Amino acid sequence: MLELKNISFTVEENGVTKDILKDVSLTIDDKKFVAITGPNGGGKSTLAKIIVGIEKPTSGTILFNGQDITDMSITDRAKLGISYAFQQPVRFKGIRVKDLIKLAAGDGISVAGACEYLSEVGLCARDYINREVDSSLSGGELKRIEIATIIARNTELSVFDEPEAGIDLWSFKNLIKVFEKMHQKEKTIVIISHQERILNIADEIIVVAAGAIKDKGPKDVILPQVLHGNTLEGCKHYND
Amino acid sequence: MDQIQKTLLEEIADLHEVPAGAYNIRANGEMAGRNTTANIDIVTKEDKQGIDIIIKSGTKNESVHIPVVLSQSGIEEMVYNDFHIGDDCDVTIVAGCGIHNGGDKKSQHDGIHSFFIGKNSKVKYVEKHYGQGDGSGERIMNPQTIIEIGEDSYMEMETVQIKGVDSTDRITKARLADRASVKVIEKLVTHGKQYARTYFEVEMDGEDSSANVISRAVARDESYQIFLAKMNGNNKCAGHSECDAIIMDNAKISAIPEITANNLDAQLIHEAAIGKIAGEQIVKLMTLGLTEAEAEEQIVNGFLK
Numbered sequence: 229m230l231e232l233k234n235i236s237f238t239v240e241e242n243g244v245t246k247d248i249l250k251d252v253s254l255t256i257d258d259k260k261f262v263a264i265t266g267p268n269g270g271g272k273s274t275l276a277k278i279i280v281g282i283e284k285p286t287s288g289t290i291l292f293n294g295q296d297i298t299d300m301s302i303t304d305r306a307k308l309g310i311s312y313a314f315q316q317p318v319r320f321k322g323i324r325v326k327d328l329i330k331l332a333a334g335d336g337i338s339v340a341g342a343c344e345y346l347s348e349v350g351l352c353a354r355d356y357i358n359r360e361v362d363s364s365l366s367g368g369e370l371k372r373i374e375i376a377t378i379i380a381r382n383t384e385l386s387v388f389d390e391p392e393a394g395i396d397l398w399s400f401k402n403l404i405k406v407f408e409k410m411h412q413k414e415k416t417i418v419i420i421s422h423q424e425r426i427l428n429i430a431d432e433i434i435v436v437a438a439g440a441i442k443d444k445g446p447k448d449v450i451l452p453q454v455l456h457g458n459t460l461e462g463c464k465h466y467n468d
Numbered sequence: 469m470d471q472i473q474k475t476l477l478e479e480i481a482d483l484h485e486v487p488a489g490a491y492n493i494r495a496n497g498e499m500a501g502r503n504t505t506a507n508i509d510i511v512t513k514e515d516k517q518g519i520d521i522i523i524k525s526g527t528k529n530e531s532v533h534i535p536v537v538l539s540q541s542g543i544e545e546m547v548y549n550d551f552h553i554g555d556d557c558d559v560t561i562v563a564g565c566g567i568h569n570g571g572d573k574k575s576q577h578d579g580i581h582s583f584f585i586g587k588n589s590k591v592k593y594v595e596k597h598y599g600q601g602d603g604s605g606e607r608i609m610n611p612q613t614i615i616e617i618g619e620d621s622y623m624e625m626e627t628v629q630i631k632g633v634d635s636t637d638r639i640t641k642a643r644l645a646d647r648a649s650v651k652v653i654e655k656l657v658t659h660g661k662q663y664a665r666t667y668f669e670v671e672m673d674g675e676d677s678s679a680n681v682i683s684r685a686v687a688r689d690e691s692y693q694i695f696l697a698k699m700n701g702n703n704k705c706a707g708h709s710e711c712d713a714i715i716m717d718n719a720k721i722s723a724i725p726e727i728t729a730n731n732l733d734a735q736l737i738h739e740a741a742i743g744k745i746a747g748e749q750i751v752k753l754m755t756l757g758l759t760e761a762e763a764e765e766q767i768v769n770g771f772l773k
C-alpha cells in the first residue's frame with residue numbers, strides 16, 4: 229500500500245515561490261489499478277516523481293507498505309519494488325535496448341527473455357534488441373521500450389506517465405492488454421493518462437488540477453464527470 | 469614469458485597463447501617470439517630498434533600481431549616499426565603496448581609506427597595501450613602513427629587506452645591519395661592525475677579522398693586530456709572529425725579542431741561535445757535499482773562501446 233500524507237512541493241523561481249503540489253494526501257491500495265488524470269501542468273508528473281524519489285517533497289510523508297520512504301533514495305525505492313516509466317524517456321549513447329532490459333530485469337536474463345518483453349509492447353525483438361537507446365529511435369519506439377523495461381522489472385508498484393503518448397492506434401490495443409495483464413498478476417498500477425480508454429480500465433480515478441486532488445473515487449463515478457462535467461477551467465486570468 | 473607478461477598480452481591483444489599467422493612479440497626490450505608466413509615477412513632493423521613488416525601484394529585475410537610488453541621497472545625505449553603493405557591486400561594488424569610497473573622508476577615506451585599502403589588495399593589496425601602495477605614509477609607511452617594511403621585503399625584504425633597509462637602523447641598523421649580513405653576510432657579514458665594529448669593530422673591530397681576521425685573520451689578524477697584534430701582538404705574530398713567526451717569529478721578536457729579547406733570542393737566538418745553525464749541518465753538507471761556509481765559505470769561503459 230502506498231500512502232501520501234500532506235505532500236507539498238514548492239519551488240523557487242526567480243525569487244518567486246511556486247506551489248506545485250499543495251497538501252496532497254492519497255492512498256493507493258495493493259493490486260489496484262489507479263488512473264491519474266487532469267489538465268496539463270496540474271502536477272501529475274511531479275506527484276509521480278515524488279513517489280519514485282526523483283523529487284523530494286517540501287513537506288509531508290510517503291509510506292510504502294507502512295514503511296516511511298520519504299527520505300529514501302531512488303535506488304532503494306526501486307529495490308523495494310517501485311517502478312516508473314518516464315513521460316519523456318531518457319536517451320543514452322551506446323546503451324543498447326537489451327542492456328537496458330537486462331538492467332531492469334535484474335539478475336542476468338537471457339537475450340530470449342529480453343526479446344519477450346519487447347514483443348509484449350509490439351516491437352519485433354530481432355529489429356530492436358541490439359539497437360542503441362539513442363536519438364535514432366522514434367518517439368513511439370522509445371516509449372514502448374520504456375514500457376518494456378517496466379514490465380521486465382515486474383515490481384509490486386508500477387507508475388506509468390502517459391504511456392499512450394505517441395503510440396499508434398494499432399499498438400494502443402496491445403498496450404491496454406499489457407496493463408490488464410499486469411493487473412491480473414495482482415500488481416499495483418498507477419497510470420497517468422489523458423486517454424478515455426485507459427481511464428476506462430482503471431478501478432479508481434484521481435483528478436489532479438492546480439497541484440491538488442480535485443476529485444477521486446471509483447471509475448464509474450469519476451469517469452462520467454471527467455468526460456461530461458465542467459471540472460476543467462481555462463485561463464484563470466481570462467476574466468480579469 | 470612470465471605470468472605478468474602473459475596478463476599484459478591478454479589485456480592488449482586478447483592473446484592467450486601465440487597468435488595464428490605472423491607475429492612479433494617484444495618483451496622488456498627484446499624479441500620474445502616471431503613467426504612469419506609466406507606472404508608476411510618480419511625483419512629486424514639494423515640501424516635502430518624496431519622491425520620492418522613486409523606484406524606482399526595480394527595478401528588476403530591474414531593478420532599480424534606485434535605486441536610489446538614491459539614488465540621490468542625503469543625500461544625506456546624508442547621503437548620504430550614500419551609496415552610495407554602492397555597492393556590488393558586485406559589484412560589485420562594488431563599492435564599494442566602493456567606496461568607493468570611494480571617499481572619506483574619510470575617505464576616508457578615510445579613507438580613510431582609507419583604505414584606505407586599500396587593501391588586498392590584494406591587494412592585494419594588495432595592498437596591498445598594498457599598499464600598496471602602498484603609501483604610509484606610512472607607508466608608512459610607515446611605512440612606515433614604515420615600513415616600513407618595509396619589510391620583506392622582504405623585503412624581503419626582503432627586505438628584504445630582504457631587504464632593505467634600516466635602520461636601519453638599520441639600523434640597520428642595520415643596522407644591520402646586519390647580515392648583513399650581513413651577511419652580512426654579512438655577510445656580514451658584517463659583517471660587519477662593522468663595526462664593524455666591526442667593529435668590528429670590528416671592531409672587529404674587525393675581527389676575523392678575521405679577521412680573520418682571519431683574520438684570518445686572519458687576523463688575522471690584530476691586527469692586532463694587535450695584533443696587536437698587538424699584536417700586539410702587539399703582536393704575534392706570529405707573530412708569529418710568528432711570529439712565526444714564525458715568529464716567527471718575535477719577532470720578537464722579541451723578539444724581543438726582545425727579544419728582547412730584548400731580546395732573549393734573540400735567538405736569538412738568538425739563536431740565536439742564535452743560535458744558531464746546527463747543527470748537524467750543517472751536518474752533513469754537509479755529507478756531501475758542501480759546505485760549512482762553503478763549507473764555512472766553503465767553509462768561510461770556504453771559510451772565507450
Ligand SMILES: Nc1ncnc2c1ncn2[C@@H]1O[C@H](COP(=O)(O)OP(=O)(O)OP(=O)(O)O)[C@@H](O)[C@H]1O
Pocket residue numbers: 239241246248266267268269270271272273274275315
Ligand atoms: N522543478 C520545477 N521548477 C519549476 N516548475 C516546475 C518544476 N517541476 C514542475 N514544475 C511546474 O509544475 C507544474 C506541474 O508540472 P507537471 O509536470 O507535474 O505537470 P503534469 O500534470 O504532469 O502535466 P502534463 O499533463 O502536461 O504532463 C507545471 O506548471 C510545471 O511547469
Ligand SMILES: [Mg+2]
Pocket residue numbers: 272273274315389
Ligand atoms: Mg506530466
